[in-house]
Amino acid sequence: MVEEVRTPVVPGSVARKPLVAPPRLLMAPGPTNLPPAVLQALIAPLTGHKDPAYLQVMDDLAALLRDVFVTHNAVTLALPGTGGAGMEACLVNLLEPGERVVIGVNGLFGERMVEIARRIGAEVVPVPAEWGQIVEPDAVRRALADGRTKLVALVHGETSTGVHQPVEEIAAIAREYEALLALDAVATLGGIPVLCDQWGVDLCYSGSQKCLSAPPGAAPVTVSARGMEAIRHRRTPVASWYMDLSLHERYWLGERIYHHTAPVLTMYALREACRLVLEEGLEARWARHARLGRALMAGLEALGLQLFAAPPYRLATVAAVRVPEGVDDARVRGLLLDEFGIEIAGGLGPYAGRLWRIGVMGYSASEPNITLVLAALAEALRREGWRADGGAGVAAALAALRE
C-alpha cells in the first residue's frame, strides 16, 4: 500500500520548523492567560475518553460547574467545542423548525443567535436595541404578547459592546408567557454573578477561555429540568448529532454511552480552572472583577477615552471604548502587541476600527495587568499624537482600586 508521493511543503519552510509562540499578556475579552495549575493539567497524562479516571474527571467537572453556574441542574456538562458551539447547542436543542423564538439583539452575539435560529428554521423575532444599550424588558414583553413563544434568548454580557444585560425582569416575563429562557454567559460566567437557578434560566452556556481562564475549546452548559423536558418532548430529532444534548447527557450521566472522543486535556484544564474559581470563592471572584473593571474604566476615562456602553449597564468583564478621532486602531493595537506583547481587541461588525475592547477576565484580571495595559495604551495614544496623560490614567485606576 505504500506509494510514493510529492511533498509540497518544502522541508526548509516555516511550517517544517518547530512552533513559535510569542509570550503575550492577553487582555482581550478572551482568551486569557492561564494559571499554572491549568497549564499543568494540559500536560497531565492523557487517558482515554472511557477510562474510569477520566469519567471521574467528568463527574468532578460537572459538580464544579454546578457550583459555578449556581445551579442544581443534573444536566450540567461541557461540550467539545467553543462558546459558539454552546450557542448552537442551545438553539438547536430547544428549537424546532417553525417554533417562535424571541432574541434580544444589541450586539454581534445577539445577531449570531438570530442567524443560528434562522438556519434551524425557527420563527425568529429579534428584539433589537442599539449597540451599547441593553435590551428593554418592555420590548421583550411586547414581542411575547404577539405570539406563542417557545424560547426567549438573551446575551448576559455582550462581548462586542461591553453591555451588562439585566436578566431577572426578563426571566420573570418569559415565565409569565410560559417561554423557556436561554442565557449566553460566555463573557460573564466566573466573572460576575450568573445565578441560573435563582433567575430561572433554562439553558445557560459559556466558553472555557473567558472568565474561567481555561484554554479555548470547551463550552460549559447547564440545562434545567424544564429545559430537558422540552428537549425530550421534541417532535423532530435535533438536527445536529454532534450537539444533541440528550446524547451528551447519556455520556456524562448514568449510562456513560460513548458519543464522541472527549477533548480530554481541555476538560482536565477546565476542571482545574473551575476548581480555582471555587478556591478563590465565587463572591470574592465577582468582587475582584467588579473592582478591577471599575478601576480600568476609571483609568480609560482619565485617559480621555469614551466608554461605549450606557453607564448603568457597563460590564465589569469587558471595557469597550471608542477609538478617538484621528487615531489609527490597527496601529495602536499593533504597537501594543509588538512592543508590549499585550493583546487587546478591536471592534466587531459595524464597529470594526471604531472600538477597543479590553477584558477584565479571570487570571488576566489583576492590578499589575490593568496598570500595564493603561500605561501601554497611553503610550500608544501619545505616539498617535493624541493628548493622553498616561500618568493620569494609571493614577485614576489606582485611586479607584483604593476606594
Added chain:
Amino acid sequence: MVEEVRTPVVPGSVARKPLVAPPRLLMAPGPTNLPPAVLQALIAPLTGHKDPAYLQVMDDLAALLRDVFVTHNAVTLALPGTGGAGMEACLVNLLEPGERVVIGVNGLFGERMVEIARRIGAEVVPVPAEWGQIVEPDAVRRALADGRTKLVALVHGETSTGVHQPVEEIAAIAREYEALLALDAVATLGGIPVLCDQWGVDLCYSGSQKCLSAPPGAAPVTVSARGMEAIRHRRTPVASWYMDLSLHERYWLGERIYHHTAPVLTMYALREACRLVLEEGLEARWARHARLGRALMAGLEALGLQLFAAPPYRLATVAAVRVPEGVDDARVRGLLLDEFGIEIAGGLGPYAGRLWRIGVMGYSASEPNITLVLAALAEALRREGWRADGGAGVAAALAALRE
C-alpha cells in the same frame, strides 16, 4: 451585584482537590500517547485567535495538513471539534434536505453517518455489509444506478471492526455517476496511505488523536474544488453555523474573518503533530504502521485469538479480535488498565463485550509497546484460565517484525 450563594460541592470533596490523572499506555484506537514536542506545544504561550502569530500557525497547519492528506486542496483546515464534528461537517455541508446520499455501512461509524444524514433530512441509501467485511463496489454501483445521487460516503478504516476499506474502485464509480465522494479517515490519516487527490476524494476528514498523535479536540478536513463548488451552489443555508465550512474557509484563508475562538493550544499541538508526521516522512510512517500492525496481528493469532476483520482487508492501525468464549471482557480490560496501566478498547454497538480493539497508531505504535500489550494480554488471558502461551505471542510478533 455580589450575592451570597450556597456552594453544593463540599470543600473537602474529590472535585475540590487537584486533578489526578494516572499514567497510561494508550493502545486503544485513539487517543494515543503524545510525543514530547506535542506536549510542549500544549503549554507554549497562549495567543489570541486573531494574533498574527496564531494566523501563522494556522497557515503552517494548513500547509502541513495538505501534505498529510496528500492534496493540493486550498480548503484544508482543522475544525474546532472531535472527529465526529468532522463527520457532521462533511454531511451537513455537502447535503441538503431531500438530496440522495449513498453510505457504506459496515460498522458503527457508517451507521453514525446514516444517523447524521437522516437528521439533515437527506434521502439516505445505506449500502450495508456485515461487520468485519468491506463495502462491495458492486453494491455501491447498484445503489448509484437506482437514482440521481449527490454524495457517496465511505469509512476508510472502520475503527469498530478493524476493516480497511479500499477506496479507488468506489471513487471511480462515484465519479462515473457524477456523485461527490466523502471519506472518513479518522482511523487512517497519518497511519496508512490516504491519497485524497489521487483517489479523487471530494471531502476527507479525520481526528487529531488517532494516527496523528495530537490530543483529541480537532478535526482535520480537506475539501476539493468540486466539493467547495457544491457547497457554494447550495440552495439552502448549511443548517449548522458552527460547522459551516464557508465560514471556516473565510477564517482560515484570505479574509481572516472571525468565526469562532479557535482552540489555540489544541491547534498548536496538531501543528506539531503534523510536523512530526512529515519529519518521519509519510512513506516511512505508513511502512512503520504496516509492519507493526502485521506484528501485532501475528502475535494475537499466536495467542490463539481470532482476528475479526476479513483477511485481505485488515486495517494496519486497528486490530480487532474476538473475546474468546468463557473469557470476561471487562475483567481483562480492567486488569490491563489497573495492573499494567494499558488501555485497549472493547467492542462497540452489537459487539460490546465481544471484541477487543487494539490500536497501532502514531506515537503509541512502537515495538516495545506492541510487545508489552501482547505480554500483558497473555497474562490477563492466563488468569482467566484460558490457554494462552504468552511467550508464543511475543515471539510471533518479534518474528514478524524481523521479516
